[in-house]
Amino acid sequence: MTLIIAILVILTVISAIRILIGPSLWDRLLGLNLVTSKLMMLIILVALVRKQTFILDLALVYALLSFMGIIFIALFIQRKGRF
Amino acid sequence: MLEIALLLLIITSIAAIQTRYMRQAVIYLGLFSLAISFVYLLYSAPDVALAEAIIGSTISTILYIVALQKYKIYTIYYKLQSTELDEHATMSLHKQQLIKSLEKFCSKQELETQIIYSTEDIKFIMEQHQYALILEEKENTLVIYAHPENYKFDALKSFLEIEVHPRYHYEFVKVEEDIL
């Protein structure tokens, strides 16, 4: 189980490189979406290993709120700098 | 596992400081907040990670975006032929040079550049969109149309006369405002 978590952390870092090198702004947003969903998997696996239910609240908060930031940035670019 | 997350934290914070574009810095800060939330979780402090998730992923991003609205944006439309907008076409070298010199002008005047490539008709762009400049190529001359409320236009003229481009001659047109 620890091995699977380590592999997922490495995959998260590889997707984060796409944010750092991405040629356009939308590539960076796509990478941010990927990193968020991988982080949710990591949180669920950590909660499974430690047998603590309240860690799952963190994943629930990310699932409910992660769309706000990305959609606001996408709308901001789409409307040429205004809301 | 913890060491990799800490390393990602350092790289992200350096990238957020070093970038020239404000929007990229906002995205790097989002990644920074995700990484530091995972580090808090590994230090067995899930309550701090919960607060960081709420603040970092929504409130601070929206506040930065609202602040970025005050930053002026210089919208430049570049009219291309429809074959040039193909997915395999790459930008030719002299166009890249032109765009670089325009970005240099904008960073001198403390504006943020936004370049949009378009194949639409010029009259359509003038009526439908907000623009500061429209560029159109006609063989060896480059026609630059400016919006009637573009106060930086004289500065751009004198800048482009100093910075001579090898390929293009410039022709400046100021669009007349319609009086209804």
Place this chain on the structure above:
Amino acid sequence: MLDLIGSIVIVIGVIFVSIGVIGIYRFNNFYARALAASKVDTVGFITIILGVILKSGFNFFTLKVIVILIVNMLINPMITHSIVRSAKISGYKIGKE
């Protein structure tokens, strides 16, 4: 027995996620990257959560995990749609900053 099956399902999910990560470096067109990232990543998420459900049995933990799964299945394609729509309307050109 259920524990072993759950571990195998989680490993399959990690393989799906790895294929998605390879996909965002393999293609050099933005829209192809968006397709590879969104679809494969959602499938990997669903598979990993199925494995977690099999491993933990039926209790309060599983109920919370199912709520997270439903919310993520609704929101993840919406985010990708919003990003690609923004790129289409703003006039995306390859090799552009």
